[in-house]
Every structure is written in C-alpha cells, then in structure tokens.
Amino acid sequence: MTRLQHFGWFLARGFGPHGWGYPSLDWDYDWTKPGLYQQSARTLEQAGFDLVIIEDAPSLGSPETIDLRIRHAFGGPKHDPLLLAPYLFDATEHLGVIPTVNPAAYVPYTAARQFATLQHLSGDRLGLNVVTDTGSARHFGTAAPLGHDAAYDRAEEWLESLRLLWRSWSPEALVVDPVSGVYADGTRLDHAAHRGEYFAFDGPLNAVPFREGEPVIASPGGSGRGLGFAGANSDIQLALAPLDRDSITAYRAKIHAAAVERGRRPEDITILFAIQPALVSSAAEADRLVAASANPDEAALVQIARKQSSDLETDLTALDLDAPIPAGTFANHVSEGSIRRLIGRNDAATTPLRQILAAHARLGRLTDGSGFVGTADEFADRIEELGEWGNDGVLLWGDLHPVTVHRVLDELVPILRRRGILRREYAPGGLRANLAAF
Secondary structure, eight states: OOOOOEEEEEETTOSSOTTTTSGGGGGOOOTTSTHHHHHHHHHHHHHTOOEEEEOOOSSOOOTTTHHHHHHTTSSOOOOOHHHHHHHHHHHOSSOEEEEEEOGGGSOHHHHHHHHHHHHHHTTSOBEEEEOOOOTTGGGSOSSOOOOHHHHHHHHHHHHHHHHHHHTTBOGGGEEEETTTTEEEOGGGBOOOOEEOSSOEEOOOOSSOOOSSOSOEEEEOOOSHHHHHHHHHHOSEEEEOOOOSHHHHHHHHHHHHHHHHHTTOOGGGSEEEEEEOOEEOSOHHHHHHHHHHTSSOOHHHHHHHHHHHHHHHTSOGGGSOTTSOOOTTOSOTTSOHHHHHHHHTTSOTTTSOHHHHHHHHHOOOBTTTTSOSEEOHHHHHHHHHHHHHTTOOEEEEEEOOOHHHHHHHHTTHHHHHHHTTOSOSSOOTTOHHHHHHOO
C-alpha cells in the first residue's frame, strides 16, 4: 500500500565550490555567499522535503594528498556548515537543517550552548550529523588520533555531555512571571558536573530549555561500533546499502536491533537510504546512457580514481591499474565503510584496480535494479517499492546548486505527490515533529 515517506537532500560537496567542473558554473553563483544555498533550500521546502544534511570534513587531508583533494575541488576547500545553517533557517520556515559536526572540534559546553542557540533561533529545526573522522585530529591538539572504536566512545561521551547540559534546566526552572518579576528559579538548576574519560566540565548551561525537544541527531556509521552508536543515539540513520528487498530488510533489522539493545524502540530511528538518481526524459535515453558507460575509457577511470582518492585520502592514481590494491595502502583513519564502498563486491586481494574503478564508472537501470538511471516515473516506482518493504524514506545525494536541485525535482515532485508518497504539508513543532508525523 502506498504511504508517505520522508525525503531529505544530502549536500554531498559540503559548503564548497558548487558548480565547479560542471556547465552550471556559468550561472555565476558565488559558492562562498548564502544566496545559492538559500535558493535551493526554498525549493526543497516547496517540494515538501523534511531536511537537508550538509556534509563536511574540517581537514584538507594528509599532507601527501592535499593537492589531490583540492586540485579539482573534490575534497576541499570547505567552509563551516554550522555557520551556513542560520542563513538556510532564515530562508525557510519548515525545512530541517543538519550540519555535520565532529566531536573532536567542539568542547561540550561550547557545543551545547551554540547548538541550543541555533535550535531556538530556527524554531526547533536543527539537527547534528555526528561523525568521528579521526584524520582531522592534528588540527585540534597534539594528542595522537584515536582508533576507530575509541573515536565512537568519545562521540558517545560527547553527546551524553551535551544532553546533560541541555537538561541542566528543568522545565520548572524557567518561570517568566512578569507579575512576580521572577524570570527563572536558580534552585531548580542542575550543576551538571562531568568528569569523564575524554571531557571534563561544570554546568549548568547558560541557555534556556527547549520548547519542542533537543536537536535531532543523525549518524552515518556502518561498522558494528557505528551501528551501535546509532542504536543508542541517533534519530536519523544515513544508510548505504544495495536497494534490493533482502538488503533493505537486513539493514533495517540491524539498526532496529541496535536500538532495542540500548533500550530504545525501533521506530525511534528514521532510516534514510542515500540515492543519487540520474533522471532522464525517456526510457530510450536511459538505455543509451547505460550502454555508453559499459566500457569506460582511461579518462573516465582516472576521474573516478581522483574522486575516490579524495574520499579515501589515498592517492589511487599512483597505483598500478592492472594490479590489485596492495595490502596496507589505506591508513588506519580511513573508514571501513569508505573502503567497502570502493571495493564493492569484488575480492580486494585479487581484483585489479582497473576493474574496481570500471564498476564505479558503469551506470545501471532503475527498471532492473542495477542502478539509478531512468525516468522520473521509474524512480517513483522504485521509491514506492521501497515503501512497500517498510522503508522510512530516501536521501537524495548531490550538490545543492539550484540547477542540480531542479534537474532532479522538477518532474519528480508532482509524480510523487500524485502517488501519495511525498508530503504536501508540514507538522507544527519543528524537525523532530515532522519526523514523527508518519
């Protein structure tokens, strides 16, 4: 049975040079100014989207790969998405905005106060995409980077610290009684002292309680520890998995089990599968694009290698294309999920790099489940099918350039609405209320 699903947009390039490398650059938007992002945010809200998540990496990468990452603007430069959020809130009324934050970059008291301020200013529409990138550690102090699991341990203590501070004001502490002249009752504040493995601070927080709940927490972790973190903390899980029924069902079961293990309900987490569709005008055009990608040339493989090198902070262009990737190529800070996305279903020990890159260059059709090239109607068919399997929603992946947003949404939105898949109205109460609306 057709049912409403949640829709979000993942701003994959982050707050960076949107339009670079594409003809849309000649629209002459300045990526450092808010107008480009505000225009696209208004379009997403008009379309009925729940939220936009802004990717980020605070570091330009290791010294060995900086030039590789910025030469074609794949991995940088990037400005701070937390500071872009107020401009998007100002341009919209209902859209949730979820900048990416790294616990290593914010001490808990400062983070809790800044995020509380944005939650109030936005009308309860702030979310936080919590990542545990350890490659940026050298920018935030002289301590050695944490290992994969320890970084999640720190992130969990960090979130617990934020919640301790946010809850240091009981609802009864905020009196606001003009007759008595009492604004707040200091005897109802919790001093919220914390001495942990990674953080130490004293409260209470110098910010008032929330009206409609705390900021929404999102996370992208795909490892066992990452799924455990999501089960304990996340309201939104960013999911990457093959979009067949068995994979969808298995992934959702893992997230739900992680939530139950930490004393939460499965429905406490909205799972959004990330998809980057290539929508075209006809089935014949889709077939043509897929056929043209079947045998990628050397230039296409190099371009894929550059993009993957930026994500992995590892120069794949320096490796032998006709040999497997040597053991030990990836440093410890490179996420397991990123490596798995590169390798796919290949055997890393025996598959030549050329074959791995070629698999990323090849496109597939929506109609047979091999990829995401198709018409808007075909994509709507797929989203409707995901809903029949119990899916909560999808996260469309791409730049936030207005050209990209309109190319994806102009024909798709009316189709989704006619089918009863995409909302027409928002619930009162901010982002958390809209996630809970269905």
